[in-house]
Amino acid sequence: MKNKSEIITAKIDILQTVYMDYNFTDIEKKWQNYWEDNKTFKTPDDLTNPRKCYVLDMFPYPSGAGLHVGHPEGYTATDIYSRYKRMKGYNVLHPMGWDAFGLPAEQYALQTGTHPSITTKNNCDTFRRQIKELGLSYDWGKEINTTDPHYFKWTQWIFIRLFNTWFDEKLQKGRPISELTIPEEISKSGEKAVSDYIGSKRLAYYENAQVWWCPSCRIVCANEEVLYDGSHEKCGNKVEKKNLKQWMLRIPLYAERLLSGMDQLNWPEGIKDMQRNWIGRSTGAEVDFSVDGLNEKITVFTTRPDTLFGATYMVIAPEYPLTKLITTDENRKAVNDYIKAASLKSDLDRTDLAKEKTGVFTGRYAINPVNHKKIPIWVADYVLTGYGTGAIMAVPAHDTRDFEFAEKFNLPIVCIQDPDVSDPDQKKKIVAGKECWTEDGKYINSSDKSTGIDINGLSKEAGITKITTWLESKSIGKAKINYKLRDWLFSRQRYWGEPFPVIHWEDGEITVLDEKELPLLLPDLEKYLPGETGESPLANATEWLSVTDKSGRKGRRETNTMPQWAGSCWYYLRFIDPSSKHQIFDPAKERYWMPVDLYIGGAEHAVLHLLYSRFWHKVLFDLGIVSTDEPYTRLFNQGMILAFAYENETGAKVSADLVEERNGKFYNTATGTEVRQIVAKMSKSLKNVINPDDVVSKYGADSLRLYEMFMGPLDIIKPWDDKGVKGVFNFLGRTCRFFSNPENIISGEEDWEISKGLHQTIRKVEGDIENLHFNTAISAMMIFLNLAMKKGRVTKDTASVFTRILSPFAPHLGEELWSLLGNGKTLTYEPWPGVNEEFLKESVFEYPVSFNGKVRFKLELPVNMEKEEIIKNVLADERAKKWLGTGSISNIIVVPNRIVNIVIKTNP
């Protein structure tokens, strides 16, 4: 028997467990289990629904560190969008998988002997668990893993297609190699010439390439990975140049298609610009300079052939093929030393404007075709082999870096453009070649009797046209479009990557495997260490390596593996039909789901991944394998999430666990000195890494999701602030307590103000989801909750509507409230509430009345009032008289339902 007070306490306890507490841990577990058991997010098989939406995340590399708070940012955004689209009646494809080849698993294998596949599996398990705990609505039946042979079989299959495709420049289209016409003079020259010709057309080719080699990682680095100081981005050690046989892909052939395809895409303009700049199209001309005393010519690319008369010297890159031939004996040692020194510098280092120009004279001269003048040929490392022809003509009078070089080495400077400057002294200096003039001007000093060309007095456009036509007529030059984009180096000397389905035969022939032989599996190895010479670890797999064909010809498998890009170039296609055994995917499904409607990921992939992926997609499109020309219709880049970090007066970083806050200031607990709070990338060394697991256990997954969306616009860089999580946690707690309390839910007619607020909220949230403005959507829901709490009660219909619009953001709480409202099953497929315009109509508007642009008072008037009436009412107001004072009205602006502005002229 209990006494009275005990009974009361017990009652309160029950009430609290029923509706007073926001018990997120139980709620989230319960609904995650429900979704899993009921396969709630299984992708619909019905391909007749015309409304489809393919929502894709950039799939993660499953690192050993587990999920980072940066991951859920994009994942939550796509999840909200997916859940919203389901409620809008769309068939939604929203998958997740693992980009699991890569260096860390291999390095771990080197250290411990653990096979990378084991490490990878463990990491994937951790990632999957963490992602599931966030309540993300992925169809786990569509999970893929790039290291799974069922997956990389098709990566190899695509490689074979790249190998067997050539680009028809006339049609601007990739075509099967069997459709390549061999020119007669080539077929006459024998089998070798024919196969060389075919090889020169394939999109994938094998060639000796000079590459950056990191001796520490024993890996070739892409140019993009070499840092300013010549060190490797990944490990920080110095890299060096090395010649290795490499697989290359001819991506520049698709430059025009990659450029024009972007016009119709709904991508951020900044990202499109970055891709355009990376492709780097420039129009100009190629001009041949003959070399004095040798039967050779050097071709240069220039965007300004009109400045040929100002070309007073020529520069070739140290790696230029003719450098040795051109160099005279007396200059040979200096040139050789220079080439050696240049080979140790990174491109960034070589091309840094702030650095002192270096170069050596070859001892040889070239002939300027416009005036037959002899101009010296220099070698300088600021000219790169990768761009243009690896040789330039220098016009020092009108190019600052050529000018600097010419001044330093005392080379002639000839001004050929009339400078448009008012200062006569400055003009004199420029014309005399003592100062550089980089703007345009009418040509001077630009004619020659011996060649008959004269462009003096012409403007830039006319000059370019005239010179180019003249060069073409003399067959010493031609108009040319040049691209910055280079062939893509597509092989790595690694173990943990897709093996190339390629055999090198003893007679020199290179063949690809037959489709039936795929997948070509990785051999099991005991040693994962690559050779010091640049040999891949696969060279250790002696049994796997050697092959013999039917006629007894011996061959060796390719030992390079594909880069990590390979698997991520086409994964969005496999998600469509991941278990397909005998084809890459079912074409009917591909036609239904493609293109990807929304693709969200980090801006760090703005260029490389997205460009490579678009390139593969276009090849597959040309071959009729996919049905769309572009893979991703709409792209969005989330901004990085940073964290607070601390530094002392000298700028030295202080570990976050050594910092305490007192009265808004921060102190180093070890030294007692004050430190400054800054915002920096999360890193182990700063001890400012936020683990999503900790946030989930403290506040719940819904709070983590909501906070990541509430922090600010999705695309900006923003710092994580633990205090901020409390704000959204409070909101969810209030929501839970308010809507789960039966006393607050009434039947009958809804209060007009609440209805109005509710429909405003539906409209705002809907528009904001479409535009990915999740922060303001959440704020709109907070405003509604504040209103509802002020009013104290809402109808069941209102509760039902609010629960549904909240559910894409906080799905666990959404489901819980939905079931408390008496619904038996998930709200995933419940219809998105419609907006009733009746509630949004206003009868009055509170006009801000301003005088000379400054708002002075407010006046409520009917919305449909005529302008004249409004003016009359405003001027009749006592307060207007005060602000008019003694001034006279010169104008009155009335913007209906917006503002009234009275312009006053002050009387003296």
Added chain:
RNA sequence: GCCCGGAUGGUGGAAUGGUAGACACGCAGGACUUAAAAUCCUGUGACCAUUGCGGUUGUGCGGGUUCAAGUCCCGCUCCGGGUACCA
């Protein structure tokens, strides 16, 4: 150097050329509590005035367009990211 972003209270941020600072954090005060936490209520750009009404100023800096500018234009500064002596 060039390209792309960005700069709004103590903090994160809001604002179709039309009331700057929504929403939230933090802070201050109050209620509840033995107390604390939690929760709820009120206030909160700065300056001046204050009994009350209120006034001045304010979106990195300097100009401009406009009846009206955080927003558009021109010129800068600083910060972040990318990066090719790109000929």
